Amino acid sequence: MSLPRETDILVIGAGPAGLAAATVLAPSARVLVLDRETSAGGIPRHCGHYPFGLREFRRLLKGPAYAQTLVRRAQAAGVHVATGVNVVSLLPGPRVAVTSNAGITEIDAKLVLLATGVRESSRAQRLIGGEKPGGVMSTGALQGLVYLEGRRPFRRPVILGTELVSFSAIMTCAHAGIRPVAMIEPDPRVTARWPAAVYPHLKGIPLHLSTVITSIEGRERVERVVIKGPKGESTIEADGVIVSGRFRPEATLLDGSDLIRDPATGGPVIDSFGRCSDPSYFAAGNLLRPVETAGWSWAEGVAVGQAMRAALAGRLPQGDTYEVKLIGEALDWVVPQRVTGPDAVAFDRLQLRVTRSVAGRLTVKVGGSEYASRRIDTRPERRITVPLPPRAGAVEIVLEEE
Amino acid sequence: MPDQLSALSGRFDVTVVGAGVVGCAIARRFALSGARVAVIEKAVDILDGASKGNSAILHTGFDAPVGSLEQSCIASGYEEYLAIHSRLGLPLLRAGALVIAWTEEEEALLPTLMEQARQNGVSDIEALSEAAMRAHEPGLGPGARAAFRVPREYLIDPWSAPFAYLLQAIENGAEVLRGAEVISGRRDGDWSLETTRGTVRTGMVVNAAGLWGDRLDERLIGRSDFHIRPRKGQFIVYDKPASRLAAHILLPVPNKVTKGVVVCRTAFGNLLVGPTAEDQDDREHAVLMPETLEALKRRGAEILPRLKDHTVTAIYAGLRPATEFKDYCIKAHDGLNYITVGGIRSTGLSSALGIALHVEHLARLALTPRSAPAWPKVANISETCPRDWQTEGHGGVVCHCEMATRREILAAFEGPLPVRSLAGLKRRTRVTMGRCQGFFCTAELSRLTDGRFVRPMAERAE
Numbered sequence A: 001m002s003l004p005r006e007t008d009i010l011v012i013g014a015g016p017a018g019l020a021a022a023t024v025l026a027p028s029a030r031v032l033v034l035d036r037e038t039s040a041g042g043i044p045r046h047c048g049h050y051p052f053g054l055r056e057f058r059r060l061l062k063g064p065a066y067a068q069t070l071v072r073r074a075q076a077a078g079v080h081v082a083t084g085v086n087v088v089s090l091l092p093g094p095r096v097a098v099t100s101n102a103g104i105t106e107i108d109a110k111l112v113l114l115a116t117g118v119r120e121s122s123r124a125q126r127l128i129g130g131e132k133p134g135g136v137m138s139t140g141a142l143q144g145l146v147y148l149e150g151r152r153p154f155r156r157p158v159i160l161g162t163e164l165v166s167f168s169a170i171m172t173c174a175h176a177g178i179r180p181v182a183m184i185e186p187d188p189r190v191t192a193r194w195p196a197a198v199y200p201h202l203k204g205i206p207l208h209l210s211t212v213i214t215s216i217e218g219r220e221r222v223e224r225v226v227i228k229g230p231k232g233e234s235t236i237e238a239d240g241v242i243v244s245g246r247f248r249p250e251a252t253l254l255d256g257s258d259l260i261r262d263p264a265t266g267g268p269v270i271d272s273f274g275r276c277s278d279p280s281y282f283a284a285g286n287l288l289r290p291v292e293t294a295g296w297s298w299a300e301g302v303a304v305g306q307a308m309r310a311a312l313a314g315r316l317p318q319g320d321t322y323e324v325k326l327i328g329e330a331l332d333w334v335v336p337q338r339v340t341g342p343d344a345v346a347f348d349r350l351q352l353r354v355t356r357s358v359a360g361r362l363t364v365k366v367g368g369s370e371y372a373s374r375r376i377d378t379r380p381e382r383r384i385t386v387p388l389p390p391r392a393g394a395v396e397i398v399l400e401e402e
Numbered sequence B: 001m002p003d004q005l006s007a008l009s010g011r012f013d014v015t016v017v018g019a020g021v022v023g024c025a026i027a028r029r030f031a032l033s034g035a036r037v038a039v040i041e042k043a044v045d046i047l048d049g050a051s052k053g054n055s056a057i058l059h060t061g062f063d064a065p066v067g068s069l070e071q072s073c074i075a076s077g078y079e080e081y082l083a084i085h086s087r088l089g090l091p092l093l094r095a096g097a098l099v100i101a102w103t104e105e106e107e108a109l110l111p112t113l114m115e116q117a118r119q120n121g122v123s124d125i126e127a128l129s130e131a132a133m134r135a136h137e138p139g140l141g142p143g144a145r146a147a148f149r150v151p152r153e154y155l156i157d158p159w160s161a162p163f164a165y166l167l168q169a170i171e172n173g174a175e176v177l178r179g180a181e182v183i184s185g186r187r188d189g190d191w192s193l194e195t196t197r198g199t200v201r202t203g204m205v206v207n208a209a210g211l212w213g214d215r216l217d218e219r220l221i222g223r224s225d226f227h228i229r230p231r232k233g234q235f236i237v238y239d240k241p242a243s244r245l246a247a248h249i250l251l252p253v254p255n256k257v258t259k260g261v262v263v264c265r266t267a268f269g270n271l272l273v274g275p276t277a278e279d280q281d282d283r284e285h286a287v288l289m290p291e292t293l294e295a296l297k298r299r300g301a302e303i304l305p306r307l308k309d310h311t312v313t314a315i316y317a318g319l320r321p322a323t324e325f326k327d328y329c330i331k332a333h334d335g336l337n338y339i340t341v342g343g344i345r346s347t348g349l350s351s352a353l354g355i356a357l358h359v360e361h362l363a364r365l366a367l368t369p370r371s372a373p374a375w376p377k378v379a380n381i382s383e384t385c386p387r388d389w390q391t392e393g394h395g396g397v398v399c400h401c402e403m404a405t406r407r408e409i410l411a412a413f414e415g416p417l418p419v420r421s422l423a424g425l426k427r428r429t430r431v432t433m434g435r436c437q438g439f440f441c442t443a444e445l446s447r448l449t450d451g452r453f454v455r456p457m458a459e460r461a462e
């Protein structure tokens, strides 16, 4: 099927966020969704476990069924979903360059939504030492092998990380008959709240807190993993390493574009309508920040889709936006990074995260005066939200640690 | 079949042991000269030794010891690469280098180094004041004091080049036996080499066994004139946007106490920081050390302060086949029809074609050069020329970070040297070598590579 040269709304990424926005927009505009994978649905395509779909469809689904439901609903609403199409650059206009089996083409749109999701950071990014044998991979790669291809890359891996996705890794292993031999966490505490579904599978997997992997050994395949913790160095016999979590937005398209990137989130800078620094580009979903659930990303897609519908109809305010500033060394990032006036926005609250386990008082000010305050006791990767300011103005979020 | 799985039959004029960059270049030279050539490599794919990880700089040899064999091989190898690269489809990134002084002592050494360059025939160098240096490289950190510029230091694709040499050898009659280790040899006029995949009969043997060169000499001629002591080099590769931070190859002033760190772009559009120089006895394991990598990161950010805003794509380590001698150990052993090409430590990518000419000269075989040699072109995977994903019919992109297409991957399984390992596929197509390190494409690759690899990426879950 050949790609149109032009459309009203172009959505990049057929995951929960992109498909949700597309479905909202389809009744009032021509909507084209592009995805570089050979099938649409985003990350949930290879999360072969519960729970997905409660917020969206009030049904408990596994990831692949959820992804299919999203795609079917979008198509039923009139969305054109094209797969096997890589967007390679974002141009003013807006216009995007893509490559598909037909080579390079360009597509013009009235508005573009970026919804390209996240990926996990690699062993290289974490500078994990040792050799480079096969069998060291992210949870995403493992899920793809297990759920999409019916394969098993190892039998006794070590899991690095205790984020939510690390528990998905355990469930993925259980599904494929893989027995993790250890869970390693550099922090003194487990990062995520343990989901109930994972308890039965945790039995017999030793958890090493305050521990790092110092070396991965083996030439062809992983043979051993050397760890260092409170009790010193020790060696674990293992044939694989799952390097899980530490997400990063898949924001490569921002490089070489005019859009401003937020170094703290790694995603684009947006305002409370989801507009990027070039207001013909919008963004939603996990591209905005590491990392949220599918349901949250979907809800963002719906909300930003509604804002885009208003923009198409010329009903989106063009006025000033104001910076949201973080004060407090443990505050990691905030989304949106800029706010508009208080009326009819896509993001109805500010979302933030901390870099480490902290407790203290979080105060939010607009134009210098406080409008909300509360005590927090939280860890990295945990969701924190504060209300939007009641009036227009520059916002400060202050964390005073106890 | 050119790539025999089981054995090589008949008699060869020359057998090259080792398919590193040096062995590939030597095989090409002899094949073009009309010899019947065999190449024996113990790994399942080529370039599995020292040639698997280097800085990919095509050196002029400006800083080589004056009058050394190394210098002359680099000079002639460099010249031949420039002459043949476009015919073989190989890239050339004309980056140029700056040799940068960061201390007063280093600054004082610059004139001597420039004089050495001139003596080595590299006369187009140019002294740069601090201001001139910063005009060339505005991103340099505050400590940089002065520099000189070596305009013809270039960057190339370290894997496609040797692959192209070997491919041209094959298309001119050479035969390659992979996954075969040379265990021993006998001479009765001709050589009979015993390998793990049968016997190979040959008139002459060329030892291009790199990190195992001394061991191979001991196995075949009972002694070795040198001893290999590998020198490890660790690297950090930064993501593509970092390549905009420096146009030149940023070289340190060589110093006896600490080996400086090089910062340079790659032909693939990344930025490289490294290598270290760490002597070790182990020939097999190139171990990455977190502390060393952290130190490289810190040094990188001193050289280019904005590097701290960039993300790491990959880490790797290579082993240089160093010996107790500074110069190359290349020798024709009288009366044995046996040439050792050893200790090609840290410049073999640049000098390989020159070494090949030198070895051909040493061999003194009476050969009739091929009148119309074949000139195969290899697929371009560098960012300096158009890529497959930019053309029609590529079948879709599989590796999204390095933009490797389905057509490129399937092509790597065809031809006379089909890849047989993931490592080999990486070197041929760049799959999984980008910023996500396989997050997105591992699953699909496992399917595309089914039945192609000696060791499959993942077994089927029953």
Ligand SMILES: Cc1cc2nc3c(=O)[nH]c(=O)nc-3n(C[C@H](O)[C@H](O)[C@H](O)COP(=O)(O)OP(=O)(O)OC[C@H]3O[C@@H](n4cnc5c(N)ncnc54)[C@H](O)[C@@H]3O)c2cc1C
Residues within 6 Å of the ligand: A012, A013, A014, A015, A016, A017, A018, A034, A035, A036, A037, A041, A042, A043, A044, A047, A085, A086, A087, A088, A115, A116, A117, A118, A119, A120, A139, A140, A141, A143, A165, A168, A250, A253, A284, A285, A286, A287, A291, A292, A293, A294, A295, A297, A298
């Ligand atoms: C390994 C892993 C496991 C996870 N497990 C869970 C879980 O169990 N439960 C949960 O709620 N959340 C999970 N998540 C979080 C996940 O990010 C969200 O569930 C959800 O997928 C976010 O939706 P999205 O639309 O923002 O992005 P995605 O679902 O990531 O979709 C982005 C889409 O954009 C496409 N794309 C990217 N770049 C381009 C381009 N240049 N051109 C064309 N297309 C492009 C991608 O192919 C992809 O299909 C997991 C995430 C990961 C990485």
Ligand SMILES: Cc1cc2nc3c(=O)[nH]c(=O)nc-3n(C[C@H](O)[C@H](O)[C@H](O)COP(=O)(O)OP(=O)(O)OC[C@H]3O[C@@H](n4cnc5c(N)ncnc54)[C@H](O)[C@@H]3O)c2cc1C
Residues within 6 Å of the ligand: B017, B018, B019, B020, B021, B022, B023, B040, B041, B042, B043, B046, B047, B048, B049, B050, B051, B052, B053, B054, B055, B056, B057, B058, B059, B180, B181, B182, B183, B208, B209, B210, B211, B212, B213, B216, B231, B232, B233, B234, B275, B317, B318, B319, B320, B321, B344, B345, B346, B347, B348, B349, B350, B351
């Ligand atoms: C960190 C680092 C940075 C470098 N940077 C540069 C640079 O920027 N520019 C440059 O020009 N050079 C550079 N080099 C140097 C260059 O990489 C080497 O000089 C070159 O790779 C040596 O190649 P070789 O063919 O001699 O050895 P190898 O690549 O080791 O090849 C020898 C081959 O022989 C095979 N073999 C061994 N024993 C047997 C046997 N018994 N039977 C069959 N096969 C056998 C091995 O498997 C191997 O494939 C660098 C090197 C390193 C390590």
